[in-house]
Amino acid sequence: xxxxxxxxxxxxxxxxxxxxxxxxxxxxxxxxxxxxxxxxxxxxxxxxxxxxxxxxxxxxxxxxxxxxxxxxxxxxxxxxxxxxxxxxxxxxxxxxxxxxxxxxxxxxxxxxxxxxxxxxxxxxxxxxxxxxxxxxxxxxxxxxxxxxxxxxxxxxxxxxxxxxxxxxxxxxxxxxxxxxxxxxxxxxxxxxxxxxxxxxxxxxxxxxxxxxxxxxxxxxxxxxxxxxxxxxxxxxxxxxxxxxxxxxxxxxxxxxxxxxxxxxxxxxxxxxxxxxxxxxxxxxxxxxxxxxxxxxxxxxxxxxxxxxxxxxxxxxxxxxxxxxxxxxxxxxxxxxxxxxxxxxxxxxxxxxxxxxxxxxxxxxxxxxxxxxxxxxxxxxxxxxxxxxxxxxxxxxxxxxxxxxxxxxxxxxxxxxxxxxxxxxxxxxxxxxxxxxxxxxxxxxxxxxxxxxxxxxx
Amino acid sequence: xxxxxxxxxxxxxxxxxxxxxxxxxxxxxxxxxxxxxxxxxxxxxxxxxxxxxxxxxxxxxxxxxxxxxxxxxxxxxxxxxxxxxxxxxxxxxxxxxxxxxxxxxxxxxxxxxxxxxxxxxxxxxxxxxxxxxxxxxxxxxxxxxxxxxxxxxxxxxxxxxxxxxxxxxxxxxxxxxxxxxxxxxxxxxxxxxxxxxxxxxxxxxxxxxxxxxxxxxxxxxxxxxxxxxxxxxxxxxxxxxxxxxxxxxxxxxxxxxxxxxxxxxxxxxxxxxxxxxxxxxxxxxxxxxxxxxxxxxxxxxxxxxxxxxxxxxxxxxxxxxxxxxxxxxxxxxxxxxxxxxxxxxxxxxxxxxxxxxxxxxxxxxxxxxxxxxxxxxxxxxxxxxxxxxxxxxxxxxxxxxxxxxxxxxxxxxxxxxxxxxxxxxxxxxxxxxxxxxx
Numbered sequence: 001x002x003x004x005x006x007x008x009x010x011x012x013x014x015x016x017x018x019x020x021x022x023x024x025x026x027x028x029x030x031x032x033x034x035x036x037x038x039x040x041x042x043x044x045x046x047x048x049x050x051x052x053x054x055x056x057x058x059x060x061x062x063x064x065x066x067x068x069x070x071x072x073x074x075x076x077x078x079x080x081x082x083x084x085x086x087x088x089x090x091x092x093x094x095x096x097x098x099x100x101x102x103x104x105x106x107x108x109x110x111x112x113x114x115x116x117x118x119x120x121x122x123x124x125x126x127x128x129x130x131x132x133x134x135x136x137x138x139x140x141x142x143x144x145x146x147x148x149x150x151x152x153x154x155x156x157x158x159x160x161x162x163x164x165x166x167x168x169x170x171x172x173x174x175x176x177x178x179x180x181x182x183x184x185x186x187x188x189x190x191x192x193x194x195x196x197x198x199x200x201x202x203x204x205x206x207x208x209x210x211x212x213x214x215x216x217x218x219x220x221x222x223x224x225x226x227x228x229x230x231x232x233x234x235x236x237x238x239x240x241x242x243x244x245x246x247x248x249x250x251x252x253x254x255x256x257x258x259x260x261x262x263x264x265x266x267x268x269x270x271x272x273x274x275x276x277x278x279x280x281x282x283x284x285x286x287x288x289x290x291x292x293x294x295x296x297x298x299x300x301x302x303x304x305x306x307x308x309x310x311x312x313x314x315x316x317x318x319x320x321x322x323x324x325x326x327x328x329x330x331x332x333x334x335x336x337x338x339x340x341x342x343x344x345x346x347x348x349x350x351x352x353x354x355x356x357x358x359x360x361x362x363x364x365x366x367x368x369x370x371x372x373x374x375x376x377x378x379x380x381x382x383x384x385x386x387x388x389x390x391x392x393x394x395x396x397x398x399x400x401x402x403x404x405x406x407x408x409x410x411x412x413x414x415x416x417x418x419x420x421x422x423x424x425x426x427x428x429x430x431x432x433x434x435x436x437x438x439x440x441x442x443x444x445x446x447x448x449x450x451x452x453x454x455x456x457x
Numbered sequence: 458x459x460x461x462x463x464x465x466x467x468x469x470x471x472x473x474x475x476x477x478x479x480x481x482x483x484x485x486x487x488x489x490x491x492x493x494x495x496x497x498x499x500x501x502x503x504x505x506x507x508x509x510x511x512x513x514x515x516x517x518x519x520x521x522x523x524x525x526x527x528x529x530x531x532x533x534x535x536x537x538x539x540x541x542x543x544x545x546x547x548x549x550x551x552x553x554x555x556x557x558x559x560x561x562x563x564x565x566x567x568x569x570x571x572x573x574x575x576x577x578x579x580x581x582x583x584x585x586x587x588x589x590x591x592x593x594x595x596x597x598x599x600x601x602x603x604x605x606x607x608x609x610x611x612x613x614x615x616x617x618x619x620x621x622x623x624x625x626x627x628x629x630x631x632x633x634x635x636x637x638x639x640x641x642x643x644x645x646x647x648x649x650x651x652x653x654x655x656x657x658x659x660x661x662x663x664x665x666x667x668x669x670x671x672x673x674x675x676x677x678x679x680x681x682x683x684x685x686x687x688x689x690x691x692x693x694x695x696x697x698x699x700x701x702x703x704x705x706x707x708x709x710x711x712x713x714x715x716x717x718x719x720x721x722x723x724x725x726x727x728x729x730x731x732x733x734x735x736x737x738x739x740x741x742x743x744x745x746x747x748x749x750x751x752x753x754x755x756x757x758x759x760x761x762x763x764x765x766x767x768x769x770x771x772x773x774x775x776x777x778x779x780x781x782x783x784x785x786x787x788x789x790x791x792x793x794x795x796x797x798x799x800x801x802x803x804x805x806x807x808x809x810x811x812x813x814x815x816x817x818x819x820x821x822x823x824x825x826x827x828x829x830x831x832x833x834x835x836x837x838x839x840x841x842x843x844x845x846x847x848x849x850x851x852x853x854x855x856x857x858x859x860x861x862x863x864x865x866x867x868x869x870x871x872x873x874x875x876x877x878x879x880x881x882x883x884x885x886x887x888x889x890x891x892x893x894x895x
Contacts, residue, residue, distance in 0.1 A: 096814025306584030361533035368535015375829035
């Protein structure tokens with residue numbers, strides 16, 4: 001290590017001056033029928049990404065059955081009054097486009113991307129799907145069968161079983177507790193129900209059209225107006241759901257999968273939505289805890305101990321309620337050891353202030369990654385959509401970085417005390433009972449069920 | 458339909474390191490990649506899974522950046538990083554705000570110059586890799602289907618036919634000496650390419666590359682196992698038990714024409730005709746119309762990114778009440794149709810438009826919205842290492858756009874033959890043995 005060149009290269013280069021991050025303008029407007037429009041220019045490639053959002057999803061209709069908005073969205077691409085399924089798919093290909101329809105808890109959406117030169121034709125097709133879906137009977141029966149098989153299959157996936165159980169434990173009677181329908185519920189889906197949901201929620205007053213890409217906002221607005229202006233429809237009435245009880249005390253829920261060679265751990269507690277004033281604080285706290293490769297949880301149970309490949313923590317901000325969760329798939333022998341470390345790191349953040357240098361690293365990470373979304377059309381779309389759908393302030397993208405950088409060790413500690421609620425964390429473990437039951441029982445009162453959600457003990 | 462016109466500059470340092478720069482100052486973000494020409498196809502016999510385990514070791518410490526420092530320095534610069542092991546290459550990449558470019562290059566150079574790892578690091582990452590295999594393969598329905606199931610059934614040369622994730626016994630047998638030998642053999646500047654894309658000026662990029670990588674000594678040209686396969690004369694079949702899943706599944710793989718031949722271009726469009734989403738003939742026939750299957754997908758995975766035998770693979774999850782034999786017969790009807798009847802010029806035009814559009818989308822992203830230019834990086838790297846011609850990024854589309862219906866039909870006849878395919882049957886244990894005959 002004596003040569004001049006290796007000497008010179010032994011010191012970490014400092015960061016040079018940062019280039020300003022300029023978010024592109026969001027051009028907003030609204031049609032007379034209530035359709036909100038946001039257009040963003042990004043000329044990296046001769047394409048554009050778009051999404052037509054409707055502000056209601058599975059939660060709004062869960063009193064009828066879980067997953068109904070999702071099945072409605074699935075049916076939307078299977079036929080319109082003008083085009084049969086096969087025609088829709090071929091036309092998409094002709095336009096060099098991709099399209100998907102889906103529904104989450106809070107929104108339904110038609111997402112699409114394609115060549116800018118064919119934007120008008122693609123928007124024409126999207127308009128047709130949003131207004132003239134015909135729900136053909138044979139397509140419904142085919143989709144129903146596919147859904148039935150999907151529902152059976154997801155019960156063999158450890159990640160699904162853990163997520164389903166945690167949501168049930170955290171949200172009780174609230175619609176957010178139901179992530180997927182049972183087979184009998186899928187079998188009972190009625191075409192008339194789907195059509196009613198479609199009529200009520202696929203309306204301009206309930207919609208936001210967002211386009212990002214190689215486009216001229218002025219010309220594009222004219223195109224949109226021409227295509228979507230004749231559309232009409234009111235905002236749907238969404239039944240009020242009572243706030244879920246926040247479970248007190250730690251409990252452990254074991255989902256028994258005979259023969260599992262690994263255990264999926266998922267712990268969670270109630271937290272907040274994106275609109276809450278503590279959101280950015282919690283985002284940074286989570287990032288430092290387990291939201292980044294360089295986070296405490298990953299360094300502990302992966303890099304120091306080798307218990308797991310993919311530990312992660314996150315905050316899921318649904319529209320009405322949010323929750324914090326920690327996940328790791330670990331080998332069966334170290335379930336208790338992993339939980340011990342998961343809680344150790346939570347409690348450490350609650351008990352001790354974060355060192356300044358570590359805080360600065362986490363702040364740089366979060367603000368840098370936030371700006372990464374600038375560099376691609378779909379990254380931009382997802383950032384702009386988040387702001388719009390959560391009704392965040394117009395300058396949210398511009399101010400986010402400085403808000404992150406203003407946070408102090410005290411902010412993080414008080415946020416951890418408030419939201420990383422280790423005493424009331426609900427613990428789900430999915431694995432082979434014979435291998436993990438005694439380990440799991442160390443952490444709280446144990447409830448065991450099988451993969452079909454039947455109580456075993 | 459025109460090809461892209463991406464500004465690309467490239468040169469080779471005295472130590473043999475290829476450097477490719479594609480400047481674009483639209484966003485203050487720079488993507489850096491280092492690709493080494495070694496993948497799991499070429500790892501040593503008796504050390505299955507080693508190329509991938511080794512990739513993990515590259516994050517465990519180098520001469521001036523001890524364990525955890527590499528990850529910490531990238532994350533705390535506001536960036537993200539990862540690596541992946543493929544058939545013929547292994548990559549390491551970062552996307553960072555452009556003010557961190559020097560730091561990223563310094564880190565990549567430090568680990569190209571000298572890996573500094575110990576037995577404890579190796580044991581740690583062996584454990585991590587085993588959990589990776591469990592979470593992705595052993596504890597998942599259809600884990601490894603068909604990418605791990607197909608090779609031992611389809612191929613005869615160990616290079617192509619072994620378990621790429623690694624048998625646990627082989628992972629356990631891997632020693633620190635193996636790690637250092639592998640590093641010294643393959644992780645050489647003259648067996649690598651450095652890519653810098655995004656917010657960088659070419660002269661600055663080249664000068665930083667020279668500054669940080671210039672003094673890394675070149676090594677002897679690494680030996681590569683011959684990946685060629687002996688000729689295949691029969692249809693190959695094999696069974697793998699599905700431990701968790703509920704549907705019987707079948708994968709059918711056909712060996713592709715030689716890379717960059719006219720037949721290869723025609724095959725790519727034939728692949729689109731068969732597997733291009735819900736308009737593709739396989740999904741349309743088997744799922745939407747005949748309704749034999751609940752899901753059908755597949756195709757050529759990463760067509761530009763391999764440098765040895767590869768397949769076009771279809772995955773079919775069929776209804777349990779329909780036999781594997783009847784399902785396969787349905788699939789064969791689709792194949793028979795493209796062999797007997799030319800696809801229309803209208804269909805071919807659609808396929809080309811989609812191919813062109815997808816190509817641009819891939820260049821921009823490729824790994825979601827947060828790894829900008831991953832696709833462009835990947836293509837520049839593969840065209841540099843396999844073809845010595847990064848500029849192919851701007852011209853490779855031409856060959857695909859010139860394909861005719863006759864050529865598509867000709868490759869269908871020549872390559873979609875039973876003696877050029879292998880079939881994996883992955884039936885759930887609880888359904889009992891699936892009958893192959895209808």
